[in-house]
Structure formats: structure tokens, C-alpha cells
Amino acid sequence: MVKKKQQDKKNNGEGYVSTVLSLLDEEENVISDVQKEIFIDEIRELPPIKEGQLNVSGVYAYDMGDKVEVKVYVRNGLSTNLNLQKIPFLIVNSKGDTLASQTFNLASLGKLPPHSARPVKLYFDKKNFKVDKIPADDWKIVLNGEFNVTSKVRPRYEGLPEKISVEDKLVFDKFLDELPEMEEGEFSISTFSIGLQKNGNILVTTVMRNATNKPITISKMPMTVLDKNKRAVKSQNFIMKNFTVSPYRARLCNFAFPTDVHPENDQSLEGWSVIYKLVNINGGKNIKKL
Missing domain, CATH: 2.60.40 (Immunoglobulin-like)
Structure with a gap:
């Protein structure tokens, strides 16, 4: 497993927002309080985002053989609900080189409330990788170009x-x-x-x-x-x-x-x-x- 090294969390400017854990109703009933605390701690360690941003931050990448499991938090920095659909993602290194790319349908995430963060696991197919292995401490997951985001109010x-x-x-x-x-x-x-x-x-x-x-x-x-x-x-x-x-x-x-x-x-x-x-x-x- 390649654990993501978190970036500096300092934010000296204005316009940054805090995001809180948001789970689907069915997850609320099955996820333990201990696991929720882990989620909350991970969200606290994520780099800050500004008001109006849609952000994705990776936590770890785990090689499963034919796939790579990447745990991310999708964070809604808007003051309105978001409904996500087909979103293209990239895994890149510090030089901006693309390591992998794949589009995921995030409709199953449901409605993402304002200023909230929701954990999700993305499974990248190995065929979509340009490298054999994700380098430790030199990768991040980002949104790629145009994608379908609808803001519901x-x-x-x-x-x-x-x-x-x-x-x-x-x-x-x-x-x-x-x-x-x-x-x-x-x-x-x-x-x-x-x-x-x-x-x-x-x-x-x-x-x-x-x-x-x-x-x-x-x-x-x-x-x-x-x-x-x-x-x-x-x-x-x-x-x-x-x-x-x-x-x-x-x-x-x-x-x-x-x-x-x-x-x-x-x-x-x-x-x-x-x-x-x-x-x-x-x-x-x-x-x-x-």
C-alpha cells in the first residue's frame, strides 16, 4: 500500500472552508463509531480548499494485482448540494506526469451536501496505468478537464x-x-x-x-x-x-x-x-x- 503524504495545511489567505464528514444513510447504519473517527481524522489532515471548489484528495493506493484501489475524499466546497456523475480522474506525480487516467461514475455517492467530505474507493484498471508502480510519496489524484457536475439547490x-x-x-x-x-x-x-x-x-x-x-x-x-x-x-x-x-x-x-x-x-x-x-x-x- 502506498500511503499518501499529506501536504502543508497552512492557509494564510481568506476564503477557505472546512468540510465535515458526510455519509450515505445506509453507511451511517453500518459503519462503526471508531471508523467514523478515523474518517474525521483523515479529513482533518487533508489540505485546505477554497469556497466554491470541488476537490478530490487521495489517502492511499493499494495494488490488487489487476487493479489499484485508491481511497479518496470527494469534498464539496460549494454552498449548495452537488450531484456527481461521470468524472475523469488522473493520478500524477510531482512533475505533473500522468501515471494513470480513468473515468468513474460517482452517481452512487448521491447528493453531496455543502462543505462536506465523502470517502470513496476508486478501482483503477491496470491497463490505464503508464507506469508499473506508483512511487511512494510522489503521487496525487486530481480531476481531469471537463466533467459533468450538477449543483442541486x-x-x-x-x-x-x-x-x-x-x-x-x-x-x-x-x-x-x-x-x-x-x-x-x-x-x-x-x-x-x-x-x-x-x-x-x-x-x-x-x-x-x-x-x-x-x-x-x-x-x-x-x-x-x-x-x-x-x-x-x-x-x-x-x-x-x-x-x-x-x-x-x-x-x-x-x-x-x-x-x-x-x-x-x-x-x-x-x-x-x-x-x-x-x-x-x-x-x-x-x-x-x-
């Missing part, structure tokens, strides 16, 4: 009403949790509910999610309400003041479409939907009946 709420009831918060949380994860850089609008109020307003409640690293401000929102037969019934361009969704956050927003229909009680408009653009409706006349 699950925004959490901000700006919920202070007096929101526990029951309502649970309903909103459940809706948010059931929405699909977002790709880094996306912004989405999801319709939470559509209902007709006693005051005659069609009230549309939306959840806006920001999966970017910058705040997003919305000044106008063109919207059209469709009935269950997908017919446009109300259309309006809402002017919004100071409405900003922070990075990696979600916000609720209500939109009211006035009508001349006044039911005795508030009612849910099941099967109705919203599109986020303006549609001309009967020359712009208000609907008379819902």
Missing part, C-alpha cells in the same frame, strides 16, 4: 408572515419540500393555490424560488388565470415594489385579480392554473361568471 423560505400559524407553516413547508430540486442558477415560480374570495378577488398564491448566488428583484409580473378547461379568464400585469428573493431562498407572494363575482364563502378553484404571461381576454372585458 433546495431553497428555504424567507419572509414568512410573523403571525403565521403552525398548521399553515407546515402546509407551506410540505409544498416547498415536494417541489423538485433546482439546478444552480435557476429561478422558478410555482403556483401554491388559486381561490375565489368573498370580496370578489381571484387570489393566486405563488412560491418563488431563487437558486442563484445573487438576489433577484422582480418589478413586473405578467399573469393570466386559466380555468379548468384551460380558457383564459383574467389577465393582469402586476407592478411589484421592492420584491426581492435572496440567494437560495423562497418567498410567498399573493396576486389578486378583481372580479364582479362575490360568493358567500371563499372557495378553492380546483383545476385552475396560471401562466406567467399576458393573454388578451374578450377585448379586455371583465368576466361575468366564473
Whole structure:
């Protein structure tokens, strides 16, 4: 076995992040506390990484005959989840010479949480080596060129009403949790509910999610309400003041479409939907009946 000699861990600059051990749920149940402590100690000995980096660090390489087992830690220096797929790796020496190269599918690693490290064993085929033997204390494993990394984001709420009831918060949380994860850089609008109020307003409640690293401000929102037969019934361009969704956050927003229909009680408009653009409706006349 060729044990990897760790590099100097000093970091005099700013922007470095600490990573903590992250295991898959099935591993949590079978790996002993002693083994977890070994993992934690190994992570502490790894060289530092900066915010925003995806890093792989080798611990040892073991010659198995037709393969070489390489234990590495994959570390996520991003502030969002990562899902890894086909990743090309190189084993190189201190001169930068390539000793071995092979692509591995890391989908089995699952979702890698922000600022976490996960151990994995890579099995390099001997046919992918350019040398007969890995030199002691003169090798490292690195990522090679372009690879498929998807950063998954699950925004959490901000700006919920202070007096929101526990029951309502649970309903909103459940809706948010059931929405699909977002790709880094996306912004989405999801319709939470559509209902007709006693005051005659069609009230549309939306959840806006920001999966970017910058705040997003919305000044106008063109919207059209469709009935269950997908017919446009109300259309309006809402002017919004100071409405900003922070990075990696979600916000609720209500939109009211006035009508001349006044039911005795508030009612849910099941099967109705919203599109986020303006549609001309009967020359712009208000609907008379819902």
C-alpha cells in the first residue's frame, strides 16, 4: 500500500472552508463509531480548499494485482448540494506526469451536501496505468478537464408572515419540500393555490424560488388565470415594489385579480392554473361568471 503524504495545511489567505464528514444513510447504519473517527481524522489532515471548489484528495493506493484501489475524499466546497456523475480522474506525480487516467461514475455517492467530505474507493484498471508502480510519496489524484457536475439547490423560505400559524407553516413547508430540486442558477415560480374570495378577488398564491448566488428583484409580473378547461379568464400585469428573493431562498407572494363575482364563502378553484404571461381576454372585458 502506498500511503499518501499529506501536504502543508497552512492557509494564510481568506476564503477557505472546512468540510465535515458526510455519509450515505445506509453507511451511517453500518459503519462503526471508531471508523467514523478515523474518517474525521483523515479529513482533518487533508489540505485546505477554497469556497466554491470541488476537490478530490487521495489517502492511499493499494495494488490488487489487476487493479489499484485508491481511497479518496470527494469534498464539496460549494454552498449548495452537488450531484456527481461521470468524472475523469488522473493520478500524477510531482512533475505533473500522468501515471494513470480513468473515468468513474460517482452517481452512487448521491447528493453531496455543502462543505462536506465523502470517502470513496476508486478501482483503477491496470491497463490505464503508464507506469508499473506508483512511487511512494510522489503521487496525487486530481480531476481531469471537463466533467459533468450538477449543483442541486433546495431553497428555504424567507419572509414568512410573523403571525403565521403552525398548521399553515407546515402546509407551506410540505409544498416547498415536494417541489423538485433546482439546478444552480435557476429561478422558478410555482403556483401554491388559486381561490375565489368573498370580496370578489381571484387570489393566486405563488412560491418563488431563487437558486442563484445573487438576489433577484422582480418589478413586473405578467399573469393570466386559466380555468379548468384551460380558457383564459383574467389577465393582469402586476407592478411589484421592492420584491426581492435572496440567494437560495423562497418567498410567498399573493396576486389578486378583481372580479364582479362575490360568493358567500371563499372557495378553492380546483383545476385552475396560471401562466406567467399576458393573454388578451374578450377585448379586455371583465368576466361575468366564473
